[in-house]
Amino acid sequence: MALHYRSFGFQVLVGMVVGLALGLVARTIGAGPDGDLNWLATALKTVGSIFVSLLKAIVPPLVFAAIVASIANLRALDNAARLAGQTLLWFAITALIAVVIGITLGLIIQPGVGIGAGALATKQPESVGGWLDFLKGLVPGNSLALSGSTQIGEDGAATTGISFNILQLLVISIAVGLATLKVGDKAEPFLAFIRSLLAVVRAILGWVIRLTPIGSAALIGTAVATYGWSALAQLGVFTGAIYLGLGIVLLVVYPTLLAANGLKPLPFFAKAWPAIQLGFVSRSSVGTLPVTEAVTQRLGVDKGYAAFAIPLASTTKMDGCASIYPALAAIFVAGFYNVPLHAMDYALIAFVSVIGSAATAGLTGAIVMLTLTLSTLGLPLEGVGLLLAIDPILDMGRTAVNVAGQVLVGVIVAKREGILDESAYYGDGALVAV
Numbered sequence: 001m002a003l004h005y006r007s008f009g010f011q012v013l014v015g016m017v018v019g020l021a022l023g024l025v026a027r028t029i030g031a032g033p034d035g036d037l038n039w040l041a042t043a044l045k046t047v048g049s050i051f052v053s054l055l056k057a058i059v060p061p062l063v064f065a066a067i068v069a070s071i072a073n074l075r076a077l078d079n080a081a082r083l084a085g086q087t088l089l090w091f092a093i094t095a096l097i098a099v100v101i102g103i104t105l106g107l108i109i110q111p112g113v114g115i116g117a118g119a120l121a122t123k124q125p126e127s128v129g130g131w132l133d134f135l136k137g138l139v140p141g142n143s144l145a146l147s148g149s150t151q152i153g154e155d156g157a158a159t160t161g162i163s164f165n166i167l168q169l170l171v172i173s174i175a176v177g178l179a180t181l182k183v184g185d186k187a188e189p190f191l192a193f194i195r196s197l198l199a200v201v202r203a204i205l206g207w208v209i210r211l212t213p214i215g216s217a218a219l220i221g222t223a224v225a226t227y228g229w230s231a232l233a234q235l236g237v238f239t240g241a242i243y244l245g246l247g248i249v250l251l252v253v254y255p256t257l258l259a260a261n262g263l264k265p266l267p268f269f270a271k272a273w274p275a276i277q278l279g280f281v282s283r284s285s286v287g288t289l290p291v292t293e294a295v296t297q298r299l300g301v302d303k304g305y306a307a308f309a310i311p312l313a314s315t316t317k318m319d320g321c322a323s324i325y326p327a328l329a330a331i332f333v334a335g336f337y338n339v340p341l342h343a344m345d346y347a348l349i350a351f352v353s354v355i356g357s358a359a360t361a362g363l364t365g366a367i368v369m370l371t372l373t374l375s376t377l378g379l380p381l382e383g384v385g386l387l388l389a390i391d392p393i394l395d396m397g398r399t400a401v402n403v404a405g406q407v408l409v410g411v412i413v414a415k416r417e418g419i420l421d422e423s424a425y426y427g428d429g430a431l432v433a434v
Contacts, residue, residue: 012277015213016220019044023224037225044221051215054208055287058201062289064173065198066311071177072191073304083417087309090409091317092354094257098249098319098405099353102327103346105245111238111328112335140168170315202290209278209291216281223392235390238332245324246397254408261415267426271298272407279403283395288403289314296407300424301414309413313406318369320398320405323353326373333374333383345377352376 026040037045074080180187255265269276275292282288293310297303327349334341352373374381387394414420 015216019217019220023221026225048218067173070308098323106331112332280400300421302419320401
């Protein structure tokens with residue numbers, strides 16, 4: 001997996017190193033004259049925010065066009081229903097493996113035990129995930145999946161914003177895609193427009209992705225400048241447990257599953273690396289979607305199947321955010337508050353992780369999934385506040401594993417169904433353009 005100075009992966013790696021250095025410099029400079037961020041930290045935060053905003057802006061049309069087109073493309077695939085079923089089955093299998101690893105590590109390490117109740121600040125989360133809220137959230141309130149929210153600032157001023165609910169947009173997109181299959185030939189003019197829209201959106205997103213080295217420098221730098229090592233020191237055991245679990249899934253479980261299906265792991269990681277890197281720095285599985293789909297095709301997965309599986313996976317397949325993290329976090333919170341967990345509680349954690357992962361759709365981070373898990377177990381929701389300070393640091397690793405898992409399922413299902421081009425999997429083909 002040699003890196004060339006002109007390659008995308010090398011440029012992103014350089015950006016991360018530069019960002020780390022700039023973050024350390026910004027932290028050394030200290031606070032500004034009014035106690036605010038200094039000029040370097042402000043610049044890093046601004047550039048990083050702009051990069052993430054650009055990714056978020058392109059997500060709604062990308063999700064809608066990609067999922068509608070991918071479902072319509074199922075007509076060209078043999079055994080489309082079987083492919084869809086196998087994809088969902090492997091989503092569940094890999095999620096279950098990940099959550100079992102999270103629970104096992106939690107039981108061995110006991111990350112919340114021994115931390116004094118006054119050592120960390122706690123607060124109720126601003127939003128709480130519950131099963132009724134999740135089910136109601138599946139039903140679109142309008143045809144555009146728009147939702148409004150009001151936030152109260154520290155000065156008491158209210159700010160109202162409008163955003164897309166990606167989970168509802170996913171439901172709308174699936175419904176429209178299925179309707180195109182039902183209508184048949186009459187839907188062709190509409191599908192021609194959707195395919196053109198998808199091509200245009202991908203071109204725009206390709207321009208944004210070219211800014212990734214700059215965006216990665218700013219995002220890494222902001223994390224270091226803002227959180228430094230103090231937050232990690234307070235929650236060091238928990239942070240270590242999370243990254244240990246992510247490492248086991250990424251470097252042990254995934255290679256084992258590939259080998260069990262007759263594939264060598266090294267070509268997988270060599271070609272999936274650009275998507276994994278982008279997921280790490282952007283903290284957005286949906287924003288990484290075009291690169292994820294491109295590397296999946298580069299690995300030899302049938303183009304039609306990849307166009308179906310990856311958009312769906314980018315919104316619902318979250319081994320990091322929805323499996324390892326909530327399992328370990330729930331055990332951490334239980335240990336912190338000295339609440340005993342029993343066998344049924346661990347079974348509930350596994351159930352929530354496998355079934356409720358769609359609750360993380362469209363979110364940068366896994367707060368909704370965590371509150372959903374805690375509320376299901378009856379654990380104090382103030383425990384979320386313990387983990388907010390280091391969430392951006394954890395989310396980088398979580399999203400990288402999410403993206404790797406999304407590519408993995410596509411490759412495994414394609415291999416098992418005989419639609420994987422193994423010459424492309426083992427070849428040296430260039431990254432497909434986004």
